[in-house]
Amino acid sequence: MSTTRIVLVLGSSAGGVGVHIAGLAREFAERGHRVGVIGPAETDALFRFSSIPGVKFAAVPIPAHLSLKETAAVSAVRALVAGFHADVVHAHGFRAGLLSALAIRRMRRSRRPRLVSTWHNAILSTGARRRLERGVARLIARSADVVLGASTDLVDLARELGAEHAAFAPAAAPTPTFGEDVNYSLARRRLLSELGLSPDAILVLTVGRVARQKDLGTLLDAAALWRQTHPRIHSIVAGGADAKVLEPLEARVRAERLPVRFLGQRQDVAALNIAADMVVLTSTWEARALVIQEAMLTGKAVIATAVGGLPELIGDAGILVPAGDAEAVADAVRALADDPVRRSELGRQAAIRALDFPDEAHVADVIEEFYASRPASPGNPGNPKESTTP
Incomplete structure (x- = not known):
């Protein structure tokens, strides 16, 4: 894959999603891609995106609740994506996916980057909140070039909500770190x-x-x-x-x-x-x-x-x-x-x-394929190990 300008977008995260994105940013930068990360300032404090060689971080206060009226955050994301001349915007989670979809759809068609949306969580709320969240997920599913699910039930949800191209994509198994020799x-x-x-x-x-x-x-x-x-x-x-x-x-x-x-x-x-x-x-x-x-x-x-x-x-x-x-x-x-x-x-x-869990290099290989080409058909994710390429 030739050098690509990649922008990774995330909302607030204190756990696995932030670890996953930091791993992707590090792998892509090491491969010579231009990498930017957009997210709340506290995520940089936790995951130190700005300290990864070759990665630029921009703080945007992505709101904690889903809304179609977040014009300030949408404008900020759009300006950063345009200024970075991004080839790909990869949004993680529904909040980041919504802001990215709204930001990109308002850009001139000739300057629009490819939108990839990874879904890390199911819709677990009830009542009116559930209807709102499904509406947001439907907008993302129909706006993104590819929707990636962190588990196969999320792939099924994306297809149900109208995603033309949806597939399973793994998150890297974290390497245990001890800081010292601990038995x-x-x-x-x-x-x-x-x-x-x-x-x-x-x-x-x-x-x-x-x-x-x-x-x-x-x-x-x-x-x-x-x-x-x-x-x-x-x-x-x-x-x-x-x-x-x-x-x-x-x-x-x-x-x-x-x-x-x-x-x-x-x-x-x-x-x-x-x-x-x-x-x-x-x-x-x-x-x-x-x-x-x-x-x-x-x-x-x-x-x-x-x-x-x-x-x-x-x-x-x-x-x-x-x-x-x-x-x-x-x-x-x-x-x-x-x-x-x-x-x-x-x-x-x-x-x-x-032993068969994917590492960060393998996950980056998989994601790069989705950045580079549009899948010919949604297909069936089946066994996740057999469904990590378009």
């Missing part, structure tokens, strides 16, 4: 000491932002069930938080004395994965969650809800449970706590499956 014994000893727990404790790790989508109320319900028969099991939750969601959860933990700790944002997630006995995710929806990929790369037994892209990610290398089913979560946790051999075997299967 299981050392990582576990440090964490148990920090938490004030005994050496025979069973640690159940959840990683992710404390938000409604993560359904941590179900995790607390499960903890209330397993503590009755398995007092050695302790749940730890690592990640930033929506205060309105976190405060009632913490209040419940205190009132019921549940074996759950909220650790806040952590920079040592890889070490936490090593120290934990298993990883649990109770989300109502996920694409192909990077936190689960991290756990599998570390060789941990995984228990997760059978939603979104998680079943196709985990396959038979973990335990899938229905969303919102605290008894199923508690039963799975207790079963693995009682059976270290099965726990170890699931971890081994997870690590083997993770």
Whole structure:
């Protein structure tokens, strides 16, 4: 692919989407492309886009709520795209996709870049809000040259809403980073000491932002069930938080004395994965969650809800449970706590499956194909491994 002027656009992000975009920006710049990133200033503080060699960052306060009336943000995006002489605008998420679609449609046809929109999340709201969000998604689907879904259910949604060309595109599996040489014994000893727990404790790790989508109320319900028969099991939750969601959860933990700790944002997630006995995710929806990929790369037994892209990610290398089913979560946790051999075997299967996860270079190869050419037909995504090229 010849040198291309690429603009990546994102809204607020504190997790996997920002990591994914930073990886793309780095790969594209290393390949000699001209790369710009547009997003809120706080995303640059988190993911350091402006420090990536060959990447330019422009701060635009992309609003937190979807609206067709964000004229200031639309004008800012349009001016930046035009000034950069972009060949491709790649918008990540519905908010960035909406602003990019509105910005590009107001440009002269001869100067319009190709629009690629990646959808990272499902539409989970209800009522009037859901109708608005579906309307926005429909506008994006019909405006973009290509819609990419982070899981195959999102590809199906894009087609349902009118996308002419939609396909699955993977996010890179994050490489575990420790900052120093950390082995299981050392990582576990440090964490148990920090938490004030005994050496025979069973640690159940959840990683992710404390938000409604993560359904941590179900995790607390499960903890209330397993503590009755398995007092050695302790749940730890690592990640930033929506205060309105976190405060009632913490209040419940205190009132019921549940074996759950909220650790806040952590920079040592890889070490936490090593120290934990298993990883649990109770989300109502996920694409192909990077936190689960991290756990599998570390060789941990995984228990997760059978939603979104998680079943196709985990396959038979973990335990899938229905969303919102605290008894199923508690039963799975207790079963693995009682059976270290099965726990170890699931971890081994997870690590083997993770060998096939795409890295940043592979993901960039896939995305470049979508930048360079229009798919001949939407096709059928089928197995994501067989659907990463047009």
